[in-house]
Amino acid sequence: MYRRIRDMREDSDLLQKDVASYLQCTQVSYSNYELGKRDIPTDILIKLASFYHTSTDYLLGITDVKKPYPKTKI
Secondary structure, X not given: OHHHHHHHHHHOOOOHHHHHHHHOOOHHHHHHHXXXXXXXXXXXXXXXXXXXXXXXXXXXXXXXXOOOOOOOOO
């Protein structure tokens, strides 16, 4: 998972501080997510999936399909 969030950031030509700003956390905290030194909270994982237009399953490595799941109506 940690490699995927780094790859997604680099593919988007963003710096850690850019993503950290979006997540409203410090660059150091975000760096710790990418390095696997700190677990990614669920709310941050959801924000990352939304930011990169993908699914949390993709970020977690459960699937290799980048396309997000269609939204469902409850």
